[in-house]
Amino acid sequence: MSNTLAISLDKIRSDRKNPIADFDNKDAVITHFLHNNKNGVSKFFRKDAIAYTNEIIENYVSDGLIEYFTESNYKLEIFQNIEIPFVPNQKPKFKFIDLFAGIGGFRLALQNLGGKCVFSSEWDKKAQKTYRVNFGETPFGDITKERVKKYIPDDFDVLCAGFPCQAFSIAGKRGGFEDTRGTLFFDVAEIIKRKQPKAIFLENVKGLKSHDKGKTLETILNVLRNDLGYFVPDPKIVNAKDFGLPQNRERIYIVGFRKDLQISDFEYPKPIDKTVSFSDVKEKDVVETKYYLSTQYLQTLIKHKERHESKGNGFGYEIIQDDEIANAVVCGGMGRERNLVFDDRITDFTPTTKIKGKVNRNGIRKMTPREWARLQGFPDNFIIPVADASAYKQFGNSVAVPAIEATANEILKLIVE
Known part of the structure; x- marks a missing residue:
């Protein structure tokens, strides 16, 4: 039975005349439910997951299977990839969400530290494909849409986001929360305001520091510190080469802590003492x-x-x-x-x-794409299911996993008992 449906799901994704409207979003609901059906987060996906499952079955599987899916047993497990390389932690130390997730660099780093991802979002369809085959979960789409935001659960610990850099129209204004409307940072800030995670971890290009003569970063920090009330130490330019990767890749990291935690000091991780070169990642x-x-x-x-x-x-x-x-x-x-x-x-x-x-x-x-994957710290069992052109784009857009992991570890020392 599960094999029959697995074939049907492959057909759904490749069928240009797919009768399931908005299938990727529905698959996101179902897979998020599956990953959270043993913790309190499942309530955010449960009702829609069951409804969407029955809808999909009615279109692609014989009527004899419909009765298999009821609210009492919700056997949606056959929608899950049976074999994925990066299985969610069943007894997590903390929970996090993965915004602008790309192919899962943040997720990989925080799962390595014992975390459980309870929500992911990525609008690019090919990146969604790579994410799903590796983590067994389809990320939700456009995070600017309220229909996506409504699925974000409460009570997670860390918000992770590698959000794109955009200029803000702040001429003559104070550069606060309202002045970021129309930018993707506004959506991140809005989610922080609604959900109040213990910590935030943002990543961006090094150029954010000087973007629009420094006004963009100044506005971001003002929103996080003054409008949202988080303790945000000065951002740090972090280089991948300092964390065991043979790549000269500088990115700006911004971390923050909810003020009621009374955290007033944070130190970014120190570079590790490890000499690396391209030969370490060469085919x-x-x-x-x-x-x-x-x-x-x-x-x-x-x-x-x-x-x-x-x-x-x-x-x-x-x-x-x-x-x-x-x-x-x-x-x-x-x-x-x-x-x-x-x-x-x-x-x-x-x-x-x-x-x-x-x-x-x-x-x-x-x-090769695999060499680029290694340069970003992705292990060799990370599946690359897309053509080379897309793979280069995905790894080029991703984060350096060991640098993210080292920084996240310092965050967790302060918020996880």
Whole structure:
């Protein structure tokens, strides 16, 4: 019976004429219920989970299975992925929510520390797919919508959010809560205001510090400290290379604590004493030919760099040696071009994709998505179910897991008894 439905669910996701309206949101409700059906959080999903389950079954499974799902036994377990690499903690030390979740970097870090994710949200469909196959849960969609916010449970401990950076229109204003309307930070602030978690942990690009001449960060801190009443120490620029990853990736971390906890001091984690290099994450086996640059593409990169160097600019491709650390992995082609590597193990130079020219004989290739995953601290059992272009984007947008974990550990020391 479960195998029959599993096949049906695959069909639902690939069926462009899917008769289940808003299926991804309904799958989010069902999977969130499944992960929380043994704690008090289940009440936020229970009624809709049962209704949506019956609706899906009525459309895709024979009538004989309908009776299997009743309010008294709610056997929705067959909607759950049986085998996922990162199973939720059954006896968690704390609860957290994962906003702008991406592919689950925050979730992975906080689960490693004994936490239980009770709500996740991510609007990108391909990132949702990666999240689900790894954690068995579909994140809710657009967090700006009230129909999504209504599912956020009460009484969780930590709010995590890697929210996008946006400018605020604060000219001539005090730069408070109302002045952030229309930005994604406003939705984060609104959730904090409603739910009052013990702690908040926000991550953003380093440029947030100087964004709009510092006004954006100033407004964020003013909202958190004065409007929402949280103790927020000065934000910290944290580099992934200081936490065991061979990547020069700087991001700004903002943490905060509810004032009634009477926390007045917080220290970000100190860098660990560990020397790492690209060789630590390099593929052990020969890499597929498709990752090697064509001769024409390589010449284009060389000429592009030469033009910029003649003007005194430092732009252009870069080749990372095995004993060096990578540049930051970011979205877009430049993130890959500034992280090329030498790998002369290739023996078959037959192109496997349409390229102009031939496969270069210098052993110059792009890093693979798995190497990018390792640069961000994702373990090798993390499943990559999407095409390479999407995988590069997802890991480029993600957080450096060990740096997040080290910082979260310092937070938990203050809020978890």
